[in-house]
Amino acid sequence: MTAADETTSRGGTDDPDLLVLRKGTHGIPIEQYAGALRDRLPDRTVKLARTPGTEREAIEDARFVTGMVLDEELLEAATNLEVFACAYAGTGHLPLDRLEEREVTVTNASGVHGPNIGEHVLGSILYFTRRFNVAERRQRRREWRHYQAHELQGSTVTVVGLGAIGQAVCERLEPFGVDTIGVRYSPEKGGPTDEVVGFDEEPFHDALARTDYLVLACPLTDVTRGLIDHDAMTTLDPEAVIVNVARGPVIDTDALVDALRSNWIRGAALDVTDPEPLPEDHPLWNLGNVQITPHNAGHTPKYYERLADIVAQNVRRFDTEGSDADLENQVTL
Structure with missing residues (x-):
């Protein structure tokens, strides 16, 4: 899938099972993360939002979202958000108080590094x-x-x-x-x-x-x-x-x-x-x-692959068990 193709690679629906936000990390294109998730979720719809406008539009109906950052403005647009899978091990940069108020489940990338x-x-x-x-x-x-x-x-x-x-x-x-x-x-x-x-x-x-x-x-x-x-x-x-x-x-x-x-x-x-x-x-x-070293210890070419293993498993658990799902790497808010 090219950067211009911001809908889905499978499924053909406007309401994805998983929305991937546009910011990458360690200089590795975010398309690789979306691709790794699609490989693990061939029967699910994975959407990559590659522009700010697409993010704001797609997140309105998304229930499960993954990405590096989620600012308060974008969170306010996420009216149906139930799970945010943070692609970093640390979550201190997220609006955790607001996520807790919204009863959004947050997971992190613990173990990837x-x-x-x-x-x-x-x-x-x-x-x-x-x-x-x-x-x-x-x-x-x-x-x-x-x-x-x-x-x-x-x-x-x-x-x-x-x-x-x-x-x-x-x-x-x-x-x-x-x-x-x-x-x-x-x-x-x-x-x-x-x-x-x-x-x-x-x-x-x-x-x-x-x-x-x-x-x-x-x-x-x-x-x-x-x-x-x-x-x-x-x-x-x-x-x-x-x-x-x-x-x-x-x-x-x-x-x-x-x-x-x-x-x-x-x-x-x-x-x-x-x-x-x-x-x-x-x-x-x-x-x-x-x-x-310039905060470089976390770099690995396998970052997205390891992260996708965790997130894809959680997507399946969430689909099966809903809000009662016991998700891997769930953060206590």
């Missing part, structure tokens, strides 16, 4: 373990001079957040012979780590004091905003490295800059920053012990 972000985290850890940042500088200078490196084996890795991403990180760390500490809201639930603690200050700081690599893979909440502050960074060992694939504000940026400049910690791998995008004149760009 596990393999790729898990690999990104492992790569970031190995980058600092083997000190590839030093190797890069010496290669640019054409300087053949040995340097000391580290071993990951025997290290302690603390993973904050044991959702799909945190679990994927732990699975990929298992062959490396590390000790793992997990941090979650309900430590009594356990997890895939050798030890699990909560966010209470004493056990959390005790974990930080034993940490060589700190992986942040948690949602941004009132509890986690500014979690890694001045106290946290002075509690970490000076050889510790922070890897942030969560959200920028989980770290106090000013405290991080101070810690990196003062050698309170060895380094940081930042896929997210606060502010974001990171301004061109920000000091983090010029620190030799920082690896920055």
Whole structure:
């Protein structure tokens, strides 16, 4: 189906079983997402709205909608909306209060990012373990001079957040012979780590004091905003490295800059920053012990395929059970 063909590829009806909104992600055309959904729902009508006008018109009668964003203006036009399948893992950008008032069920893309972000985290850890940042500088200078490196084996890795991403990180760390500490809201639930603690200050700081690599893979909440502050960074060992694939504000940026400049910690791998995008004149760009990627850990060519698996299954459940359906990745509003 071409971008100009905004009706359906199957079914021939004006009221689709599933409406796909026009915004894509990671530079991958949204047509690929619509195509993946059609492959999984050959007996359903899937409509892709490729213009603002088509979105406003099509959403009026749509009951099940999926997309990256849904602003309040478009929501007001969605008079029959019952399910919004957010194509991001995070839903903080959505008008959640209004969706709750409208009794719209919201799902997210949790689990889609596990393999790729898990690999990104492992790569970031190995980058600092083997000190590839030093190797890069010496290669640019054409300087053949040995340097000391580290071993990951025997290290302690603390993973904050044991959702799909945190679990994927732990699975990929298992062959490396590390000790793992997990941090979650309900430590009594356990997890895939050798030890699990909560966010209470004493056990959390005790974990930080034993940490060589700190992986942040948690949602941004009132509890986690500014979690890694001045106290946290002075509690970490000076050889510790922070890897942030969560959200920028989980770290106090000013405290991080101070810690990196003062050698309170060895380094940081930042896929997210606060502010974001990171301004061109920000000091983090010029620190030799920082690896920055532009919120890129979530990129995978399989993003739409994994997401379509979840959404297509939920469409079928919704068709069968209606508003009583227990949908995968349903968000508590």
